[in-house]
Amino acid sequence: MPLSQGRAYLAIPGPSVIPDTVLRAMHRASPNIYEGELHELTHSLIPDLKNIAMTDSNVAIYIGNGHAAWEAALANTISAGDTVLVLATGRFCIGWGEMAAGLGATVETIDYGSHAPIDLAQVEEVLAQDKEGRIKAVLAVHVDTSTSVKNDIAGLRAVMDSTGHPALLMADCIASLACDRFEMDAWGVDVMVSACQKGLMTPAGLSFVWFNAKADAARGDRVTAYWDWRPRANPEMYFQYFDGTAPTHHLYGLRAAIDMIKAEGLDTVFDRHAKLAQIIWAALDHWGTTGPMQFNIADPVHRSHAVTSIGIGSPNGDALRNWCEHQCGLTLGIGLGRSPADAYFRIGHMGHVNAHMIMGVLGTIDAGLKALKIPHGDGALSAAAQALALRV
Numbered sequence: 001m002p003l004s005q006g007r008a009y010l011a012i013p014g015p016s017v018i019p020d021t022v023l024r025a026m027h028r029a030s031p032n033i034y035e036g037e038l039h040e041l042t043h044s045l046i047p048d049l050k051n052i053a054m055t056d057s058n059v060a061i062y063i064g065n066g067h068a069a070w071e072a073a074l075a076n077t078i079s080a081g082d083t084v085l086v087l088a089t090g091r092f093c094i095g096w097g098e099m100a101a102g103l104g105a106t107v108e109t110i111d112y113g114s115h116a117p118i119d120l121a122q123v124e125e126v127l128a129q130d131k132e133g134r135i136k137a138v139l140a141v142h143v144d145t146s147t148s149v150k151n152d153i154a155g156l157r158a159v160m161d162s163t164g165h166p167a168l169l170m171a172d173c174i175a176s177l178a179c180d181r182f183e184m185d186a187w188g189v190d191v192m193v194s195a196c197q198k199g200l201m202t203p204a205g206l207s208f209v210w211f212n213a214k215a216d217a218a219r220g221d222r223v224t225a226y227w228d229w230r231p232r233a234n235p236e237m238y239f240q241y242f243d244g245t246a247p248t249h250h251l252y253g254l255r256a257a258i259d260m261i262k263a264e265g266l267d268t269v270f271d272r273h274a275k276l277a278q279i280i281w282a283a284l285d286h287w288g289t290t291g292p293m294q295f296n297i298a299d300p301v302h303r304s305h306a307v308t309s310i311g312i313g314s315p316n317g318d319a320l321r322n323w324c325e326h327q328c329g330l331t332l333g334i335g336l337g338r339s340p341a342d343a344y345f346r347i348g349h350m351g352h353v354n355a356h357m358i359m360g361v362l363g364t365i366d367a368g369l370k371a372l373k374i375p376h377g378d379g380a381l382s383a384a385a386q387a388l389a390l391r392v
């Protein structure tokens with residue numbers, strides 16, 4: 001008999017769990033869009049969005065998902081025929097590169113596969129060889145959600161600087177913002193993209209591009225009126241924030257979500273994600289001692305604190321996901337972009353997540369392994385409890 005009735009947990013790497021506070025903030029009549037509270041609320045989001053990205057530069061809001069922010073970032077910076085260097089550590093950076101190609105860029109990809117971070121020494125070599133400065137922008141994903149790898153973005157800036165290469169550094173923080181520490185200005189990032197449905201805990205529909213003066217000056221020939229980040233970042237009239245009707249309810253939701261982050265404190269938010277990730281890792285260390293389960297990313301330094309990709313052998317990934325969802329009301333992430341996809345699953349642990357939710361996820365997975373007779377090491381739940389007890 002399924003035991004799935006009750007509050008469901010969508011433990012996938014986006015969309016993430018929406019806090020009741022955010023849902024309540026959105027449950028209202030449409031506000032006046034011409035003046036008043038909504039205008040004040042929108043203005044108030046701008047400094048907070050900059051603080052979360054740790055930047056003093058600009059931010060433009062788009063009504064769209066992460067793909068919209070990808071396109072906006074590229075449309076404002078590249079011209080047809082420009083070369084962009086894509087540093088692929090999973091499906092997402094490849095997707096961003098495909099979008100650049102669609103806009104007319106020449107895309108050079110270094111593919112590090114599905115189990116490894118960017119090799120900075122190799123990037124340094126490629127940039128050093130580009131004496132004539134063909135490469136206009138370097139595209140990197142901070143946390144690639146398909147592999148759960150975390151890349152060293154500050155290190156990437158360091159190798160770009162050491163070669164004196166003028167390319168823009170563009171980072172995708174869609175999965176990592178407000179989960180894994182990211183410091184746009186200190187790390188020398190020129191353009192950063194994110195969206196609201198992951199660490200920012202708001203229903204999908206808003207995305208953001210942060211950009212500095214260097215990126216703005218790089219302006220290419222692909223920009224169109226709607227994607228132009230200039231009026232959005234420096235609106236003379238309110239409607240220019242969105243180039244049309246404001247996404248009213250999303251703004252109320254985002255305001256509430258950011259207030260939650262401010263109340264907890266950004267450093268505490270990072271710390272909570274780090275500790276919850278370590279509890280998951282403690283369990284997987286034990287599950288993996290026998291049988292097929294293994295970390296997709298072996299080195300803990302390069303593992304995200306927002307999502308964990310786990311190899312489990314085909315078709316166990318799908319079998320486990322189905323069991324957890326239908327028997328227990330827990331939805332796990334698919335083996336997105338992997339081959340075979342059913343040899344992997346992912347746990348999303350981003351945003352509005354606490355220790356008892358993570359213990360519930362781990363307990364449910366442990367039960368699923370037993371029900372499905374997927375071989376696994378003993379002691380995972382005890383190790384997770386121990387990790388939790390030591391860390392709070």
Ligand SMILES: *Cc1c(COP(=O)(O)O)cnc(C)c1O
Pocket residue numbers: 014065066067068092141143144145172173174175195204
């Ligand atoms: C989720 C995600 C995207 C895509 O965002 P959408 O909102 O689905 O368009 C891109 N990059 C990363 C790293 C992501 O996690």
